[in-house]
Amino acid sequence: MATRLLLLADTHVPKRARDLPAEVWRAVGEADLVVHAGDWVDVRLLDELEARSARLVACWGNNDHGELRERLPEVARVEVDGVRLGVVHETGPAKDREERMQATYDDLDVLVFGHSHIPWDTVTTSGLRLLNPGSPTDRRRQPHCTYMTATAADGGLGDVVLHRLPPGDTVVRP
Known part of the structure; x- marks a missing residue:
């Protein structure tokens, strides 16, 4: 049986949005x-995701301070159904990434x-898959807010889907 993954980054709650979009919360539950x-x-979003998700693997980003940096690593690593997965916020410029x-x-x-808030899906010559789900709350110069789903099974990652949120689905800050 495969493990269903939800990939998020750059949520910026409540700086860019009051909350995650309803579609993302549904994906958390699935x-x-x-x-x-x-x-x-x-830190309130971290608390809520920990409470509402079956399992959470996460790291801190450059906009995270205080308790977030105390509770989260700079780089997180986990093995999921034989897939060795790492999570980090920054990877530097796209050139030579x-x-x-x-x-x-x-x-x-x-x-x-x-x-970067820019969705990314590439594979290096050694087979390392690089995934950036974009942001579900702050599209910046992208046409849509986004997140990704995937499955892990038998040492492989499959069913990678970039989900584009419809305009207006993001709960923006007043």
Whole structure:
């Protein structure tokens, strides 16, 4: 049986939005594992995701301070159904990202990252899959707010889907 993953990053709650969109909360309830690649901004979202998700693997981002940095690592690692998965917020510039991450995380099969708010899905020459789910609350220069889902089973990652949230689904700050 496969493990259902929900990949999030750059939620910026409540700085960019009061809450996660309803669609994302539904996905939290359906996931076996929620992965969050940093920039929470407020510890209350961490508390709520821990309470509402079956399992959470997460790291802190550059906008996270205080209790978030005390409770979360800079890099999180977990093995899920034979998939060696890492989570980090920043990976530096897009130019030469594959080569840098391949050298830095040569013990992983998948690296989930954030920071840019730009969805990303590539595979390095060594087979390391790099995934950035974008942001479900702050699209910046992207056409949509986004998140990803995937499945892990028998040492492989599959069913990777980038979900685009409809305009207006984000609960914006007043």
